Amino acid sequence: MTNDLLGRHRAVLPDWLALYYEEPLEITHGEGRHVWDAQGNRYLDFFGGILTTMTAHALPEVTKAVSEQAGRIIHSSTLYLNRPMVELAERIAQLSGIPDARVFFTTSGTEANDAALLLATAYRRSNTILAMRNSYHGRSFSAVGITGNSGWSPTSLSPLQTLYVHGGVRTRGPFASLSDDAYIAACVEDLKDLLGHTRAPAALIAEPVQGVGGFTAPPDGLYAAFREVLHERGILWIADEVQTGWGRTGEHFWGWQAHGRNGPPDIMTFAKGIGNGMSIGGVVARSEIMNCLDSNSISTFGGTQITMAAGLANLNYLLEHDLQGNARRVGGLLIERLRAVAAQVPAVREVRGRGLMIGIEITKPGTDEADPQTAAAVLEAARAGGLLIGKGGGHNTSSLRVAPPLTLNVAEAEEGAAILENALRSIR
Template sequence: MTDDLLGRHRSVLPDWLALYYEHPIEITHGEGRHVWDADGNRYLDFFGGILTTMTAHALPEVTKAVTEQAGRIVHSSTLYLNRPMVDLAERIAQLSGIPDARVFFTTSGTEANDTALLLATTYRRSNTVLAMRNSYHGRSFSAVGVTGNRGWSPTSLSPLQTLYVHGGVRSRGPFAGLDDYDFVAACVDDLKDLLGHTRPPAALIAEPIQGVGGFTSPPDGLYAAFREVLHERGVLWISDEVQTGWGRTGEHFWGWQAHARGGPPDMLTFAKGIGNGMSIGGVVARAEIMNCLDANSISTFGGTQITMAAGLANLNYLLEHDLQGNARRVGGLLTERLRAAAHVPAVREVRGRGLMIGIELTKPGTDEADPAAASAVLEAAREGGLLIGKGGGHDTSALRIAPPLSLNIAEAEEGAAILEDALRSIQ
């Protein structure tokens, strides 16, 4: 049955639509932190549909909210008043930390970042954008144009002039050998030098922790230091919170809060986890920025009633059960467990925060990326009953571990043991 489905997939869908595993699996259902495939195999899920099933599979509170809303009305567009959309927007505006915030809902993180770029370039009357090396912001034409990861950038054509800044990767690049203080100072000097050679940009867009890039991040405070330089020139800061938002890092509710000196960003984008699998994305911005468009605009599917009901239920559950605190506690344990197991020569680094953990693999004794090893560990983990992801700016050589935030200690220990065996298998 799965082989037949694979053949049908390949005959009708694009060749560039990637599938994991030598023998791809069809996931048919899930519960809690586990999923099952079409052959009845049960897996502990440490990737959550690319960080999207943030709370749990088949969470009763979300399932009930979706079912009840579907029984009333599923969709009406933004041309009509929409109570669930207003309710969720009020909650997100308050949680964002951005003063006089306005919220616009989309259906994905790509679309959210695309909207943020539209707002920034319109507000600033500039199509020059600063982005980070090793970054990823989505698959639309404009989002690809600010993506600093060659593996996810299929064209150099773009509506934007993008300039790439140092700092998103702490342990690689020309400043890797510096201590944190000097690293930040060097990146700031690089930014100032760059700005001296170009017309003032519209914005800097940056992920506090680079997701597709392999869960890399700068020292705390880098983006606050950048913001001081940018603010002097009127340049906006967009924090891409598509993967870091809603408490996943454990220490903070938003990734930007690790760089909080000087206050919140001018805009933040979100998606993935807030819907717990439903298609929700969005932008939060100060009113003057959000309201800068002077033409009509709507969102046919952004903010539709059924996704807003899911988002509200999921956000309530997340806050009421302190899943941010759980991410900090269980994520800390899982990270230490993985670091203790990372004596395999191929493991270059274990990094991350909360339940957002990366393991970078290289050819032993070198800094050369080893994507074949990453693929082998991915396969071995699946054989052991664990689903993980992969990424990285160096030929996809990092393992990405991001379970639902309700992960418990026993499941963390189980997953770490499977992953340790998978890592040993490639020696």
């Protein structure tokens, strides 16, 4: 049955639509932190549909909210008043930390970042964007145009002029040997130098932790230091929280808060986990930025009632059960466990991350050279052991990505770590 489905997939879907595993997996259902495939095999899910099943599979509170809303009305578009959309926007505006915030809902992180770029360029009357090397912001034409990870940038054509800034990857590049303070200072000087050679950009867009790039991050405070430079020149800061938001990093509710000494970003984007599998994305911005567009606009599917009902139920559950705190506690244990294992596996260059957002970088032993074949072998071995994880990486690196639902408990963390240990030891 799976082979038949794979053949049908290949017959009608694009060749560039990536599938994991030598024998691709059909997931048929899930519950809690587990999923099952079409053959009845059970897996501990440490990737959550690319960080999207944020709380749990088949979370009763969310499935109930979706079912009840579906029984009333599923969709009406933004041309009509929409109570669930207003209620979720109120919650997100308050949680964002952005003063006088306005919220616009989309259906994905790609669309959210696309909207953020539209707002920033219109507000600043500039089509120049600063982006981070090794970054990823989505698959639309404009989002691809600012992506700093060549493996996910299929065209060099773009409506934007993009300039890439150094600093998103702490342990690689020309400043890697510096202390954190010296690293930040060097990156700031690099930014100042770059700005001296270009017309005033509209904005800097940055992921607080780079997702597709392999869960890499700068030292805390880098973007705060960047913001000082940007603010002096009127340049906006867009925080891409599509993967880092909602408490996943444990220490903070938003990733930008690790860099927040100068206040919140001007624009923030979100998606993925808030819908717990439903298609929700969005942009938060100060009112004068959000309201700068001088033509009419709507969203047919952004903010539709059924997704908003899911988002409200999911957000309530997350806050009421302190899943941010759980990510900090259980994630901290998981990171330390994986670092202890990695110390005995020469192919692991680094285990990095915070909360339940953990990257394991695989290289050829004793070098900094990427080893994608070995990373793929670990991915396969983990699956064989009953664990689903992700992969990514930039700078010619190969990284495994570990991002379980935020309800992960200690026993499940230990189980997943043991499977990963066996998978990593199998490549020695």
